[in-house]
Each structure stands twice: as structure tokens, then as C-alpha cells.
Amino acid sequence: MPVIQQVEFPELGVVRCGEVNEEQPDLGPNEVRLRLSHLGICGSELHVLAGGHPFAKPPTITGHEISAEVVEIGAEVTTVAVGDHVVADPIMACMECPACRAGRYNLCEPPQVAGFRARGFGRSMLVLPERNLHKADRLVPMQVLAFAEPAACAYHCVNRMPKAALENILVIGCGTIGLSIVQALRIMGAGTITAIEPDPQKRELASEFGAARTVAPGDLPEDDRFTGVIDVVASQATMTEACTRVVAGGTVVCMGVPTGPREVPLPMMQRFERDLLSSGMYVPGDFDVVVGWLEKGLFDTQKLVTDVFPVEDVAAAYQRAQEKDSIKVLISFEK
Ligand SMILES: [Zn+2]
Ligand SMILES: [Zn+2]
Known part of the structure; x- marks a missing residue:
């Protein structure tokens, strides 16, 4: 059974890299299996960790800013292929309410956002619906792509x-x-x-x-x-x-x-x-725009990423993210 590494908040103030032995679920027709590359730490997650978030509380699996590689696709998936590099929209919308039907998934209530009400993206292997993924040029470094979520905001x-x-x-x-x-x-x-x-x-x-x-x-x-x-x-x-x-x-x-x-x-x-x-989060089309910016080198991430930690050092990464002189701290799942 493959070992999945995941970024866990087991209790208030504690961050750890958990390892779970888990059978990989079969993919639904519109699902995609991903290998996580990089994960950004967001200020809102620091609030969850400190107990200051209105509803998300430890124990939880965190993470919503990611870059990843497609490793397997469901039978009906057409927009991404194995080997593609992608970013993911963390809004796990219901797709049925009036807001969702109007394409304004960010207004779906109650919001099911990865790392808050929905399970976080901070896992070495993920299965996500195709519609949450946005493909990027493979030449863009994964570290840069992990910035798509804040750029979309x-x-x-x-x-x-x-x-x-x-x-x-x-x-x-x-x-x-x-x-x-x-x-x-x-x-x-x-x-x-x-x-x-x-x-x-x-x-x-x-x-x-x-x-x-x-x-x-x-x-x-x-x-x-x-x-x-x-x-x-x-x-x-x-x-x-x-x-x-x-x-x-x-x-x-x-x-x-x-x-x-x-x-x-x-x-x-x-x-x-x-x-x-x-302004609250984003809609799917916003990701396509900012992925274009990252591909063209219009949006600088290099000066914003102050640190990159391997996932094994996730506690140190979160410590660093709380220091005033850090900006964006990334966690790398690359071996
Ligand atoms: Zn965020
Ligand atoms: Zn909805």
C-alpha cells in the first residue's frame, strides 16, 4: 500500500507531516489523480492553527494552494492528460445551488473550501474533480505554479x-x-x-x-x-x-x-x-488568466517566495510563515 504524506494540524498550535498507508481509490469518470508538487502556506491557515478561524478547527488536514502533476485520469476526463502540470481551485462547489448554476462557485453556501470545510490539499496524492483543475505549460516551475491561487485572488x-x-x-x-x-x-x-x-x-x-x-x-x-x-x-x-x-x-x-x-x-x-x-476568492476563469500570467512571466513569484521547506520539515515551515519578514512559504513534496 502506498504511503501518503499529509500536512496535519492534530491539535491547536501543532503541525506535523503525517504518514498514512492508504489504498488508492478507483477514479470516477470525471476524477483525476494527482501527485502533489508544491503547497503554499496561507495566512488563513495560520488562523486555523491558532484557533482563531471562525469555523475550521484542528484536528484537520490543511492546504489549498498547490501545484501538481496528473498521474491518472478518469474515463471521461478530456481537459488534462497524464503528465500535465496543473493548479487546483480549492472551492469544492455543490454545482446545484443558484450561485453554482450561475458559475459563481465562490458564492456557494456553506463554502466547501479545501483545508476548511473540505479536506485540505496538503497530501502527496490527491483525487480531484477535473473541473477544479487548470492546466499549465510544463516549462513553468512547480514552485511558480503554486502561486496561482493567491494570484487568482x-x-x-x-x-x-x-x-x-x-x-x-x-x-x-x-x-x-x-x-x-x-x-x-x-x-x-x-x-x-x-x-x-x-x-x-x-x-x-x-x-x-x-x-x-x-x-x-x-x-x-x-x-x-x-x-x-x-x-x-x-x-x-x-x-x-x-x-x-x-x-x-x-x-x-x-x-x-x-x-x-x-x-x-x-x-x-x-x-x-x-x-x-x-471580493471573496475567485471563479474558475480567474485561474486561467493568472496561469497565463505565470506562463508569460508577467507575474513575479520569485521575490514573494521567501522560503521552501521539504514536507518532512512542515513544522519549521509553519514556524517560518509566522515570522514577520517571511512572505510566502512553500512546502515541497518533491523527493
Ligand atoms: Zn489562501
Ligand atoms: Zn453551490
Whole structure:
């Protein structure tokens, strides 16, 4: 029986590489067997580990940002073949509710996302439905492909905004997602990009990725205004700043995950048609766009991946991901 390695949170605060002897299930007609290559660690998983996630709690198998190789396909699979390199959409949608029927799988309720309500992707062998997979050129390194999921979050967010909002744009918060948004804005032809971020190294990266100006929180001149503001933090302070900084007729997008209700200055929003949008995950087509970016080398992952650990050292990988100067930490399942 093959030994499967998997990234487990057996209890609060504990990460380990588990090994299970498991018979490989037969594939359904639309299923694909994958060999996992790389797995990215996401901030939302750190919340699960620490017990701060609203519903996902240890014990659990984690992981939702992956690159993998196809090793076997079901009888009716047509879009991928054995040997293909793929990324996976972690939304295990029901395919039956009104949102799913409209193709907006990210709105399926309750969301069945790998590593949260659904079993995580952090396993050396995986079986997934064909529709969750997106094929990529084999020449793109697996380490780069593991970035497709956060890049899809960024693309989806920017793509939600009206074109006019992209003229002069403010990004608040430059962690992995904020820095991915700065790159998405540049690739998608946004005008002037300004970024607010406390960490000087991340400000430096935001500049390299296309921000014309980067400032620490509190350092933006009082009367600077923007056609669009993306709040990647979603605290009360950043939401207030976002709504205050946007011009009449402009657009604010809440991209960060708020930990509770937030106040917005509704009178000035309503009277001057300042719109507040939100962005939550992505739809399948977003993956195809960002895989194209990765294939063409438009989206830089090299400066964002600060560390790669072998799966055996997964505890150290998670430790590193909690340090302030790390950005994206990857786990390699390659032998
Ligand atoms: Zn994530
Ligand atoms: Zn659904």
C-alpha cells in the first residue's frame, strides 16, 4: 500500500507531516489523480492553527494552494492528460445551488473550501474533480505554479472594479495578497498605484512591482484622494481610511477578511456615489488568466517566495510563515 504524506494540524498550535498507508481509490469518470508538487502556506491557515478561524478547527488536514502533476485520469476526463502540470481551485462547489448554476462557485453556501470545510490539499496524492483543475505549460516551475491561487485572488479583486476606478489607485496592506494586487494592477493597466504598508521591505517590493509611491501608515498627505481604494486589511482604521480617501464616484473594495462588523461613513458614500464592493476568492476563469500570467512571466513569484521547506520539515515551515519578514512559504513534496 502506498504511503501518503499529509500536512496535519492534530491539535491547536501543532503541525506535523503525517504518514498514512492508504489504498488508492478507483477514479470516477470525471476524477483525476494527482501527485502533489508544491503547497503554499496561507495566512488563513495560520488562523486555523491558532484557533482563531471562525469555523475550521484542528484536528484537520490543511492546504489549498498547490501545484501538481496528473498521474491518472478518469474515463471521461478530456481537459488534462497524464503528465500535465496543473493548479487546483480549492472551492469544492455543490454545482446545484443558484450561485453554482450561475458559475459563481465562490458564492456557494456553506463554502466547501479545501483545508476548511473540505479536506485540505496538503497530501502527496490527491483525487480531484477535473473541473477544479487548470492546466499549465510544463516549462513553468512547480514552485511558480503554486502561486496561482493567491494570484487568482488578486486578479478577481481587481477585475471586480470598474475601469475608471483603476486610474489612480490606493492599496492598503502589502502582504502576499496586497503585493499580488499591486502586480495585478500593473499587468491590467492601472494608472498610478500608491501603497500603504508598515514594513519597509514590503514597501520596497511594492515599488518594484509597480507602485509609484509607497508610504507607511499615517504618512499619506491629508488631502490625497484616489479613484479606487483596495483595503487588504479590513480593520476599522483601514476601512475608514479607504472610504475617506476615495473620490466622489469612486470605488472601495474590501479585500481583507474583517474579523467583525465595521462602520462605514454611509452619508458621504450614498450622496456622492462612492461604491463599496467586496471580493471573496475567485471563479474558475480567474485561474486561467493568472496561469497565463505565470506562463508569460508577467507575474513575479520569485521575490514573494521567501522560503521552501521539504514536507518532512512542515513544522519549521509553519514556524517560518509566522515570522514577520517571511512572505510566502512553500512546502515541497518533491523527493
Ligand atoms: Zn489562501
Ligand atoms: Zn453551490
